[in-house]
Amino acid sequence: MRRRSAAAAILCLAGFAWPGMSSALTGAAPLEEKARAGKAAPAEQRRIRGAYLARAANCMGCHTARAGRPYAGGRSLSTPFGTFITTNITPDMATGIGGWNEEDFWKAMHEGKSRDGRPLYPAFPYTEYTKITREDSDAIFAHLQSLSPVSQKNPSSRIDFPYDFEPLLILWRAVYFKPGVYQPDSLKSREWNRGAYLVQGLGHCSACHTERNPLAVVRGAYDEDSSGAQIMGSNWYAPSLTSSAEAGSAKWPMGEIIRLLTTGVSRLATTSGPMAEVVGQSLQHLTKEDARAMAVYLKSLPESNPRPKAGAPALTEEVQKLFRQGAGIYKRHCQDCHGDAGQGAPGIYPPLAGNRAVTMNPPVNVIRSVLNGGYPPVTAGNPRPYGMPPFAQTLNDGEVALVLSYIRNTWGNRASFVTRAQVDKSREGIH
Amino acid sequence: MKRDIPVTFLFAIALAHAAGFATAATPIEVPNTMAERVKPCVVCHGLEEKTGRGNYYPRIAGKPEGYLFNQLRNFRDGRRYYRPMALLLENLTDQYLLEMAVYFSTLEQPYPPPERVALLPAKTKLAQKLVNEGDPARNIPACTECHGQELMGTAPFVPGLLGLPRVYMIAQFGAWKSGGLMRGQTEDCMSEIAKQLTAEETSAIAAWLASQPVPRNSGPAAGLSAGMAERCAGIVHGGARR
Numbered sequence: 001m002r003r004r005s006a007a008a009a010i011l012c013l014a015g016f017a018w019p020g021m022s023s024a025l026t027g028a029a030p031l032e033e034k035a036r037a038g039k040a041a042p043a044e045q046r047r048i049r050g051a052y053l054a055r056a057a058n059c060m061g062c063h064t065a066r067a068g069r070p071y072a073g074g075r076s077l078s079t080p081f082g083t084f085i086t087t088n089i090t091p092d093m094a095t096g097i098g099g100w101n102e103e104d105f106w107k108a109m110h111e112g113k114s115r116d117g118r119p120l121y122p123a124f125p126y127t128e129y130t131k132i133t134r135e136d137s138d139a140i141f142a143h144l145q146s147l148s149p150v151s152q153k154n155p156s157s158r159i160d161f162p163y164d165f166e167p168l169l170i171l172w173r174a175v176y177f178k179p180g181v182y183q184p185d186s187l188k189s190r191e192w193n194r195g196a197y198l199v200q201g202l203g204h205c206s207a208c209h210t211e212r213n214p215l216a217v218v219r220g221a222y223d224e225d226s227s228g229a230q231i232m233g234s235n236w237y238a239p240s241l242t243s244s245a246e247a248g249s250a251k252w253p254m255g256e257i258i259r260l261l262t263t264g265v266s267r268l269a270t271t272s273g274p275m276a277e278v279v280g281q282s283l284q285h286l287t288k289e290d291a292r293a294m295a296v297y298l299k300s301l302p303e304s305n306p307r308p309k310a311g312a313p314a315l316t317e318e319v320q321k322l323f324r325q326g327a328g329i330y331k332r333h334c335q336d337c338h339g340d341a342g343q344g345a346p347g348i349y350p351p352l353a354g355n356r357a358v359t360m361n362p363p364v365n366v367i368r369s370v371l372n373g374g375y376p377p378v379t380a381g382n383p384r385p386y387g388m389p390p391f392a393q394t395l396n397d398g399e400v401a402l403v404l405s406y407i408r409n410t411w412g413n414r415a416s417f418v419t420r421a422q423v424d425k426s427r428e429g430i431h
Numbered sequence: 432m433k434r435d436i437p438v439t440f441l442f443a444i445a446l447a448h449a450a451g452f453a454t455a456a457t458p459i460e461v462p463n464t465m466a467e468r469v470k471p472c473v474v475c476h477g478l479e480e481k482t483g484r485g486n487y488y489p490r491i492a493g494k495p496e497g498y499l500f501n502q503l504r505n506f507r508d509g510r511r512y513y514r515p516m517a518l519l520l521e522n523l524t525d526q527y528l529l530e531m532a533v534y535f536s537t538l539e540q541p542y543p544p545p546e547r548v549a550l551l552p553a554k555t556k557l558a559q560k561l562v563n564e565g566d567p568a569r570n571i572p573a574c575t576e577c578h579g580q581e582l583m584g585t586a587p588f589v590p591g592l593l594g595l596p597r598v599y600m601i602a603q604f605g606a607w608k609s610g611g612l613m614r615g616q617t618e619d620c621m622s623e624i625a626k627q628l629t630a631e632e633t634s635a636i637a638a639w640l641a642s643q644p645v646p647r648n649s650g651p652a653a654g655l656s657a658g659m660a661e662r663c664a665g666i667v668h669g670g671a672r673r
Contacts, residue, residue: 067508264522276522337470341456348461372515373471377522384527386467389474390515393488 043142050143053136056290057129057202058282059144062086072096072150077123078234082159084123092149105141106134111179119169121159122177131182131201191289195297198290203282208238208274209247230364235426236273237364239356242304246360249298257295262286263381267346269357270376272369280377312414313405326406329399333391334407342411348386353411363404363418367426370400397423465534471519472531478540489599492538495651497587499532501666542594542645548638558639561632569627574636577620577659579652582640586651588666597641604633620663 040048054060063086065074073088091098097105104115112126113119120126132140162168182201184193199205208231228240228247239246249257252268260266264279271279283291313319331340334352338344342353352358358366373390376382391400400423408415461467475488491499505511507520507528520528550558560566562582565573575582577589584591592600607625625633655663 067510280522337459337461339456339459343456343458345459345461349459351458372518373474374519375471375522378524378527384468384530385522386461387471387519389471390519391474392515393475 046139047142047146050136050139050141050146052285052287053202054140054143055282055285056198057132057140057204058278059089059140061277061281063089069150069152071144071147072152072154074152074154079123081121081123081163082157084121084157084159085154088150088152088154089144090147090150090152091145092151095151095153096149097144098149100141102138102141105144106137109137109140110134110181112173112177119166119173121157121169122172123157125204125207127177128201128204128207130177130179131197133181136202189296191293191296192300194290195293195295198286198294199297203294205241209241230362231274234274235364235368237360237362238274239360239365240304241298242301244303246356248301248303249295250301250303252299254292254295254299257299258291259381261294262291263379264376265347265382265385269355270350272374272376273365276374276377280379284377284379284381311416312409313417322402323406323409326402326404327410329395329403330406333395334403337388342407342413349388352407353413355413359408359413359415361416363408363415363422364426366404366408367400367418367423370395370404371423371426392427397427465530469531469534472535476535487596487598487602489595490540490542491535492540493650494536494590495584495586495588496532496536498584498590499535500529501588503528503532545644546597546641548597548642550635550638550642554635555639557632558635561628561636562639566627571624571627572659572662577655577663581646581649581652582643583646583649584651585655586653589651589655591651592640593643594645595641597637600637600640601634604628604637620659620665 060070062075062077063071063073065072065086068074069090071088071090073086075086077084077086088096090096093099100115107113107115108120108124109126109129109132112122112124112130129137182197185196188196208229210229228243229238230236231238240248242248244251247269256266256268260269260271261279261283263284264271264276283294286294337349338352342351342355344351350357357369360366369388371390371392373388375387376385378385395403397420401418401420404418404423407413408418472491476491502511503520504525506513506516507523509517561571562574565571565576574592577585578592579585579589582592604625607622608628610622628636654660
């Protein structure tokens with residue numbers, strides 16, 4: 001990752017627009033909004049743009065409790081470091097950010113510091129938001145300030161020992177956090193740069209798609225190449241965006257990448273879990289141009305070193321016998337929708353043959369899919385999705401392990417066994 | 432011309448590779464229907480044999496549309512807590528949930544035979560009294576006042592009580608009492624009623640209801656009395672505080 005120069009930082013901090021940058025990064029607002037914005041006063045234009053950017057950054061996703069008032073906070077995020085309760089970012093004077101100004105907001109977004117100067121925990125993804133331009137930060141702030149204030153006092157976060165020891169956070173920041181606005185790469189196209197800005201900054205993709213060990217400094221460096229990671233405090237694995245064995249899209253047609261990002265389903269994959277939420281709340285609202293830019297950038301990411309794979313079992317007579325048992329379960333419960341050759345119905349019921357979500361390691365996502373089922377998100381492009389039934393009530397741990405081990409090793413798939421213990425662990429995973 | 436052949440060939444390989452699987456088999460044909468779209472629901476709420484699963488899951492076919500819609504939203508939004516339902520519905524919009532509610536409310540399915548429950552005559556009498564008359568001294572209305580004379584529910588928000596598993600009804604009484612069924616809805620009528628009932632009474636009611644045959648050609652009653660509509664304003668106004 002390139003870091004921006006100190007000089008540029010000072011310019012940005014002082015609030016100067018850097019001319020080349022703002023033109024390269026300015027995304028097109030949706031057409032109808034553009035038309036409205038064209039006639040509106042500059043302040044109103046900025047607010048409309050801010051609303052769009054806040055969508056792209058999915059601020060609402062974390063700053064809204066389940067079925068709660070939008071942006072009023074109160075959602076709890078369980079992490080190995082404690083439970084973070086998101087804050088109220090409506091302009092309420094007492095409980096929200098009504099008393100903040102643009103400078104305070106910028107300090108939080110860009111430097112990861114709260115209004116009183118204290119360092120923030122990176123559960124708030126300032127490690128990514130720092131790449132957002134001052135202009136965009138101000139626009140998002142203008143949008144937030146235009147909301148109706150909601151008086152809602154949320155409980156404090158409960159951070160566990162020793163992570164509640166502030167000097168540790170300061171040390172972590174010193175080692176792993178480098179503030180800096182995204183610097184366009186002059187050798188790449190404007191579209192690619194826009195995509196990189198969206199992925200690395202606003203979209204904060206690496207907040208999930210990269211191993212993130214805040215404070216656990218000894219456990220390994222914060223790796224900026226979107227290398228895949230178990231999502232903090234959940235039994236979901238966010239696959240690597242740079243590995244062709246996981247969610248790398250280098251070999252995908254552009255259209256399928258865009259379809260997946262904006263509708264939640266494609267012929268090659270279906271979103272579920274946290275990614276379905278991101279598509280439903282954020283990505284489906286991107287303009288065509290921005291969705292395409294994101295796809296251009298994602299497709300261009302170079303192949304990273306693959307994670308070490310747990311080996312596929314040798315096909316001994318004993319193993320074959322287990323696969324035959326798995327095949328029986330498959331025939332009874334799965335074949336109707338996924339087909340006798342794992343061919344599925346692309347775009348509706350995902351094919352299992354050659355499906356990376358099926359063969360991925362760790363197998364947590366595929367176990368979750370079988371246990372809990374689920375629907376891809378309702379989107380404008382897929383308004384009435386088909387779904388997967390939950391099997392937690394029907395199949396026991398051993399049966400889930402058998403059917404998955406079979407699916408992971410048939411129709412050309414090869415992957416490690418799924419064990420009963422792995423299934424059991426997923427049953428009570430944090431939401 | 433010669434140069435084109437390898438290029439085309441490579442392109443074909445790239446496509447096959449991009450697709451990531453060898454599609455010799457024809458894709459499954461998927462009917463474009465609601466029945467197909469609610470397949471995830473019928474694993475538990477369908478007609479198939481449920482032996483070994485405690486016979487717990489309630490029947491939803493034919494329940495009033497408003498009731499089903501409220502419950503779907505309550506599950507999704509965490510007001511009614513049941514993790515499998517919350518996970519299943521988390522990505523769905525009100526509009527789509529309403530479509531599902533309409534589908535199940537109009538779905539006609541045969542009812543299961545009544546459960547065979549050995550109930551002492553005294554318990555039967557207790558249950559019948561509460562179901563048909565309530566207990567005015569404790570401000571407990573008769574079940575029939577809201578759930579209809581035939582106990583098949585009242586359109587559009589009140590569910591029927593017949594054709595449901597005994598264990599399901601006992602669990603719901605317990606959840607109403609503990610406040611776990613409708614979190615944050617203390618003003619709700621049913622939780623106040625359930626809190627008044629003793630464990631002996633709720634188990635008698637659940638056993639008696641589960642052992643009743645479902646009347647033929649019956650469905651939800653037309654509407655609530657003005658008194659009950661006022662008392663149970665929480666459900667009439669959508670069960671959701673919005």
